Amino acid sequence: MYNVLIVDDEIMIKRSLTKLINESPYGFRVNGEAEDGREALRLWEQMKPDLIITDISMPVMDGLELIAEISKREEDKEIVILSGYDDFQYARQAMQYGVMDYVLKPVKQEQLDELLGKTAARLEYKKRTRQERGQRLWECRSVAALLAEHLWMVREPEALEVAADYQQQLLHRGLSVAKCSEQLEDVLAMAEAELIARSGGKLQELPKQRQPVSSADELLLRVRYTIAAFAGQVRLIRSWGQHQAIMKAVQYIGAHYTNERLSLSQAANEAGMSDSYFSRCFKEELGIGFTEYVIKLRMEKAKVLLEEPESKTYEVAHVVGYSDYPHFSKSFKKYFGVAPNDYKRRTTGK
Template sequence: MLKVITVDDERAVKQGLRKIIELNCPGFTVVGEAEDGQEALELVDRCDPDVVITDIMMPVMSGLELISRIRQRSEAIELIVMSGYDDFKYAQEALRYGVRDYLLKPMNVEAVSKLLNGLRDSQLRRSADLERYRSCLWECTAIVERLADQLWQLDEAGKARSLAAIAERIGEARLTDGEQAQLHGDLAACLRRLIRERGLETQETTRPFEGGAEGLGRLAGFYADAIRSGRNWGQRSAIRAALAYIHERYPDPDLSLEEIVALTDVSPAYFYKMMKEETGRNFKTYLIEYRIAKARELLLGGDLKTYEIAERVGYPDYPHFAKLFKKYVGLSPSDFRKNMGNY
């Protein structure tokens, strides 16, 4: 329910408004009535309304001063002013304070119900739009996390798949041009943070983002070039062989660093150093993140029980798996499947 406060020094006006709202404006409830602006401010602090409908000319504190004070407290409260023909110019002045609209006295059912019902429908649309944006951001952020790993490993094919997946998901979300621009900016900021956490510092990490989907692709390409130029990728065959072995053997709960190092001709200390440089992760963290990524795919792509998925990605101890999953994903495995499976 949207909470309404009415403000007028005439009792009959407030009673008439309450009756109109209760009978003709579903989704609204009058939670308070005030005779002047000072009393109304106290109600605003106490009731946290969604809508304030106020007269212009009142004792103690005028409607104009009231809406100015409310705006200092909150940008979210919808403000509607009432006026007679004689003070119509003040109602127009009130529009400068972000007032939604004005009503002319005497109040009539059609004008009040049309304004409030339109406001309610607008609120519902904004709520639905916000939820659609958040769900798209959530999914695309997960793809960007994968993209950061692909960039660090210089996986060009994977990078292309991730960028295409982001573009496809945003297209499905039916976002406005402004929302798409904001989303791409948010994703670029996320990618910058993830790459910076892996140890790469460049001018690009602080440069303002521009360019939407194309800009995100350019940013990813810039990072790939910077990472490639900063290492002898391809010459460290031991690391590439180790990663391939991890990708094949990750379901084995006993997979260990010692087993991986035994496949190479380098010392454990040097292997650790190369692993961190190449992937941005040590062996333990890389293996956990790879297993969690595989678990996410299985949770969304089939009917396996969550404990069965845990076993398939190398965690026969389900409570341990669930704890790790929530730490890295932010949701339990069952909540992840339930929430993400709806999109």
């Protein structure tokens, strides 16, 4: 059912129009009436009718002023002019605002039915177009989200597969290469926006390709290039970001290795990573695992402290994070091949 707003200062015309419209077979129903343009504008804002039928000559605000105001606020509108022979020139002026139809007074059923039939067809087309546009937007966003996820995780082959599959889907629907290109460009633009957001603005926007493509193979080649460019940037960003995060964790470890309770989870939290991902990245960056690194740090520090003449081995154990001296002694001997007491005697004679 389509809602109609009638605007006319003559009561009999409004009554006649309401009856004719409500009896029309095209699904229109009059749900609002106004006597002048100002009242009509208020009702239009409340109702958002599918169709406005308005007279031109009215008090307070005439039909042309009403049409001009509505045109400022909504481009896609259906307005019909009620025109007498005397104000037909005004009706022609209304066409400048995109008004497509007019009906001469007195209004006849056949004339009105023809007009409503055309209007219903346009409204149905607009509705279908909006639905298709909404479906297309949802589809583009879904593909773009999957594409961005693969690219952010530097899964370039999977990202390319998603784009190639989507291109094939579009072609199988009978879309032209030009239309496929347009839709894929939208998907890539959405994926790019997502990657820029994820990277905190570090990812650089790629220059847009202006040349039209002439074949599906050429389109796929362009998509390959774009995905490779995105993946390359993401690799650099993630590599640098990973390095920064691990260095932050290394600083944290350096400040807390004397705490016996220091754990991988604490260091991972400092780096802003999950435990498993941190463990893998840590080894990639330093060439040694977290536990081995902490032991190395503690042992090297213990070695330096044991070389001091006044140091005591059990105190050194506590300083480097061991409350259990036998555990410290065993770890030291495993690391250096000599017990801490023996090492101290060799280096200090005590």
